[in-house]
Amino acid sequence: MDKLTFDFHKPFRLQAATNSGKNVCGTCSSCRGCRSCDYDCKSNRSQNEPQDPGEDGSEFYIQWHITHRCTQQCKHCYGETGLELGDNDLLRIAEKLLTFVETCDRKLLVVLTGGEPLLRPETVIRLVKSLGATVRCELLSTGHPLHSSPDLLPRLKALQTLKRIQFSLDGPRSVHDAIRSPGSFDSTLQALKLVGDAGFETALMMTLSKRNAASIVEVHEIANDLWGNARKRLGFDRFTPCGQSATKEETSQVCTKEEFKAACEAALAWRAKHGWGNNGMFRPLHCLLDPEAGAACSVGISGLTIMPDGVVYPCRRLPVSLGNALHDDLLELWLENSFLNKMRNPTSVAACVSCQHLHICRGCRAAAYAMSGDAFGSDPHCWQASS
Numbered sequence: 033m034d035k036l037t038f039d040f041h042k043p044f045r046l047q048a049a050t051n052s053g054k055n056v057c058g059t060c061s062s063c064r065g066c067r068s069c070d071y072d073c074k075s076n077r078s079q080n081e082p083q084d085p086g087e088d089g090s091e092f093y094i095q096w097h098i099t100h101r102c103t104q105q106c107k108h109c110y111g112e113t114g115l116e117l118g119d120n121d122l123l124r125i126a127e128k129l130l131t132f133v134e135t136c137d138r139k140l141l142v143v144l145t146g147g148e149p150l151l152r153p154e155t156v157i158r159l160v161k162s163l164g165a166t167v168r169c170e171l172l173s174t175g176h177p178l179h180s181s182p183d184l185l186p187r188l189k190a191l192q193t194l195k196r197i198q199f200s201l202d203g204p205r206s207v208h209d210a211i212r213s214p215g216s217f218d219s220t221l222q223a224l225k226l227v228g229d230a231g232f233e234t235a236l237m238m239t240l241s242k243r244n245a246a247s248i249v250e251v252h253e254i255a256n257d258l259w260g261n262a263r264k265r266l267g268f269d270r271f272t273p274c275g276q277s278a279t280k281e282e283t284s285q286v287c288t289k290e291e292f293k294a295a296c297e298a299a300l301a302w303r304a305k306h307g308w309g310n311n312g313m314f315r316p317l318h319c320l321l322d323p324e325a326g327a328a329c330s331v332g333i334s335g336l337t338i339m340p341d342g343v344v345y346p347c348r349r350l351p352v353s354l355g356n357a358l359h360d361d362l363l364e365l366w367l368e369n370s371f372l373n374k375m376r377n378p379t380s381v382a383a384c385v386s387c388q389h390l391h392i393c394r395g396c397r398a399a400a401y402a403m404s405g406d407a408f409g410s411d412p413h414c415w416q417a418s419s
C-alpha cells in the first residue's frame with residue numbers, strides 16, 4: 033500500500049488553536065519542542081532531562097502488556113488475570129505493527145510491560161529483536177527478576193534498541209513497601225543501580241494516591257540522591273481505579289482535587305529549585321500551573337495499548353476495547369474506530385470546549401472514565417472546572 037500522509041494531531045491542534053486564539057504550531061504530539069508556537073515548552077527543560085527522538089511527534093507509541101503475571105500485589109494495580117498470547121502470536125503482532133507504522137510513515141516506540149515483563153525474559157528478547165534496528169524499545173518493570181537472574185541484564189544490554197528501563201518508586205521505604213511489598217523499595221533501588229551501571233537510561237514513575245501524595249518531594253529527593261548529575265527522568269501520574277483496583281475501597285484512595293493540585297505544585301516548585309525533575313509535568317492539567325508545561329495525552333493522536341490477549345485499548349487505564357491486534361487490521365482500527373475518532377475531535381469533551389487550555393490539555397480521559405463511567409466527562413481532578 034502507498035504511504036499515507038495524514039497527521040491526526042494537526043487538525044486537532046489547529047482547530048483548537050483557532051478556538052483559543054493561540055498560535056500553536058501543530059507539529060508535535062504533546063506540544064513540546066515547538067518552533068513558532070506560543071507555548072515554547074523546550075525552554076522549560078533542563079540539560080539533564082533526556083530529550084526523546086519521538087518528542088517531535090514522529091513516533092507512534094505502543095504500550096504493550098505482554099503478561100498479567102507479577103511477583104507483587106500492589107494495592108493500586110490494575111492487574112488482572114486472563115489469556116496471555118504465546119510468543120508466535122506476539123511476533124505476528126510485532127510484524128503487523130511494523131507494517132502499520134510503515135504505512136503511516138511514523139517511527140515506532142514500543143514499551144514492553146505487564147504485570148512484570150521480565151517474568152517472560154525470552155519473550156522480551158525475541159520481541160525486541162524482531163522489531164528490528166529502527167524501533168526504539170523500553171521496559172517498565174519492577175527490576176526484581178534481575179536479582180535472581182544475573183545473566184539477564186547483559187543479555188538485555190546486548191539488545192541495541194532497548195534504551196531505557198523504568199521502575200516504580202511510590203514513596204520512601206515505608207510508604208513504598210506498604211503499597212507494594214516488604215523489601216520492594218530496596219530491591220527497586222538496587223535494580224536501578226544495576227541497570228544504570230550497565231549503561232541503560234533509567235526512569236522512575238510514582239503513582240499518586242492518598243497513600244503517597246504527601247511524599248512527592250521525598251521521592252524527588254531520593255531520585256536526586258541516587259542519580260546525582262546523571263541523565264534522569266522522573267514522572268508521576270494519578271492512580272486510576274481500573275481492573276482489579278476498581279473497587280470501592282481502592283477508589284476511596286484517589287486523591288482529591290486539592291491533594292492532586294498540592295502534589296503538582298510541590299513537584300513544580302522542586303523542579304524550579306533544582307533545575308530538573310518532574311517530567312510528569314508534561315501531562316493534562318499541569319498547564320493550569322505552568323502553561324508551558326502542559327501536554328495533551330496521546331490517546332487517539334499517536335498511541336495505543338495492547339493487552340496480553342491482544343485486545344487493544346486506547347490506554348491501559350481506559351479499558352474500552354477497540355479490537356484485537358492479532359486478529360484485526362491495525363490501520364483500519366486506527367482510522368475507523370468510532371471511539372478513537374471521537375477522541376480526536378476537540379469538541380468531544382463538553383467541559384473543556386471553551387477552556388483556554390483545550391489544545392494542550394482536555395483532561396485525562398481515563399480518570400474521567402474511572403470516576404464517572406463517561407470517557408468524555410470532565411476530568412475529576414480539574415481544579416479549573418469548579419472555579
Ligand SMILES: C[S@@+](CC[C@H](N)C(=O)[O-])C[C@H]1O[C@@H](n2cnc3c(N)ncnc32)[C@H](O)[C@@H]1O
Pocket residue numbers: 102108109110111145146147148172173174198199200237238239269270271272273274277349
Ligand atoms: C503496571 S506497572 C508494570 C511495570 C512494573 N510492574 C511496575 O510496577 O513498575 C506500570 C506502572 O503502572 C502503574 N499502575 C498500575 N496500576 C495503576 C492504576 N490503577 N492507575 C495508575 N497507575 C497504575 C504502576 O504503579 C507502574 O508505575
Ligand code: SF4
Pocket residue numbers: 102103104105106109110111146147148174212
Ligand atoms: S504495579 Fe507493577 S509491580 Fe505492582 S502488582 Fe502491578 S504490575 Fe506488579
Ligand code: SF4
Pocket residue numbers: 316317320383384387388389390393394395396411414415416417
Ligand atoms: S477544563 Fe478541560 S482543558 Fe481546561 S484545564 Fe480543565 S481538563 Fe484541561
